[in-house]
Structure formats: structure tokens, C-alpha cells
Amino acid sequence: MAALREAEMRTEYLDFQFQPLRIEWLQPDGRWRRYTFDCALEVEDGTLVFEELKASSAQFSKSAVNEKLDAARRVMANYGVQVRRRDASCLQNSSSHEAISSLWAWRRTTIEDRHVEHVREVIEAAGGEMPLGRLLECIDDNVHLAFGIAAALTMRRTIRIEFDQCPLPDAAVTIPPVAVRGRLRRFLARFAEDL
Numbered sequence: 001m002a003a004l005r006e007a008e009m010r011t012e013y014l015d016f017q018f019q020p021l022r023i024e025w026l027q028p029d030g031r032w033r034r035y036t037f038d039c040a041l042e043v044e045d046g047t048l049v050f051e052e053l054k055a056s057s058a059q060f061s062k063s064a065v066n067e068k069l070d071a072a073r074r075v076m077a078n079y080g081v082q083v084r085r086r087d088a089s090c091l092q093n094s095s096s097h098e099a100i101s102s103l104w105a106w107r108r109t110t111i112e113d114r115h116v117e118h119v120r121e122v123i124e125a126a127g128g129e130m131p132l133g134r135l136l137e138c139i140d141d142n143v144h145l146a147f148g149i150a151a152a153l154t155m156r157r158t159i160r161i162e163f164d165q166c167p168l169p170d171a172a173v174t175i176p177p178v179a180v181r182g183r184l185r186r187f188l189a190r191f192a193e194d195l
Helices: 002-009 059-060 063-078 089-094 095-106 113-125 133-137 143-155 183-191
Strands: 012-019 022-026 032-036 041-042 048-054 082-087 173-176
Touching: 002 012, 002 041, 002 048, 002 059, 002 089, 002 143, 012 059, 012 183, 022 063, 032 063, 041 183, 048 059, 048 063, 048 089, 048 183, 059 063, 082 089, 089 143, 095 143, 113 133, 113 143, 133 173
Parallel strands: 048 082
Antiparallel strands: 012 041, 022 032, 041 048
């Protein structure tokens, strides 16, 4: 759940897919091995990152897990794809987890075009960056509605909140760079049968 929340709320991720594909390879002993990735992320710089997610770091000490991950890294390196591993404690104990979870709970707040335009104008007038607390004051008098609008705008990649700058009201808010998604879906469509 923490990985899903992060994938939806971190604006540097343009797209994501859980259980995106399975790779198969023939071992020297003639047996086939199979591995299914837990998550794939398309990053705004065009990088594709495929992940293995585990409940605890102890699960990464198992030789069978590491053998599969090493093989997956070698295969995916041929396609310019990064492979990383993360565990729940890494995700849930990060400084950004609480902020991401708070925003994620409000991400479905209804927004209108006027909210998008107004927020962009306010951030640009502030020089391209402002604290979230100040932005919320500019969005609406109702702090809960304002927070919900900010969460929805973040999920839609209209604004970027720097989650690592907690407490949340002090978090810097900017407008993310323009980026076009699609590389992940093209990759999956092209290679899903070949890998």
C-alpha cells in the first residue's frame, strides 16, 4: 500500500504498473526460471525502474530471491531498465511517508479548471515556489477543502510538493516540469511477450 501511495503522489513518477511483466530464462542446468516484477515506474527523466517489494529486508537475504533479482537485473540492463529492491520499512519509515499518506487520503477531491489556473498563477507570482501552508491560504478559506484541492492537484501532477521537507505546512510547492508519459506502456506493449 505504501508503494501504491508513493507511486500515485510523487510527481516525479509519470506512470506506474503493478505486476507489469514476467521474465523467463533458461538456466545452465536446462531448467526454466520465472520472475514477476512487483512494480514498474516511469520517471519524468524517461528512466524506467522495475521494483521488487518485500515486507521486510530479511526477505532479501534469501539466496533464491537474490538469484532471481540478479538475473532480472542482467536481463533488464539490456533494455536500459533499472531494477531496485525496497522493503516496507524503507517505504513506511521514510520521512515522506506521513505526508504522502495524508495527501493520498484526499487525492480524490473534486477540482475545477479554475483551481488549476489559480494555483499556477499564485506559485508563479511567488517566484515559482512557496510553502504549502501559504498556498492553502490562497486556495480556500476552508483549510480541509484547500488541502484536498492541493492533494488532487498533486496526484494530477499540476503541482509538486516536496514531501521530504516536513512538517507539511513548510513543504515547498512548485510546478513540476513538463514531461510526456508513455515510455512504460510502450515498453510493456513491445516486450511483454519477448522477455
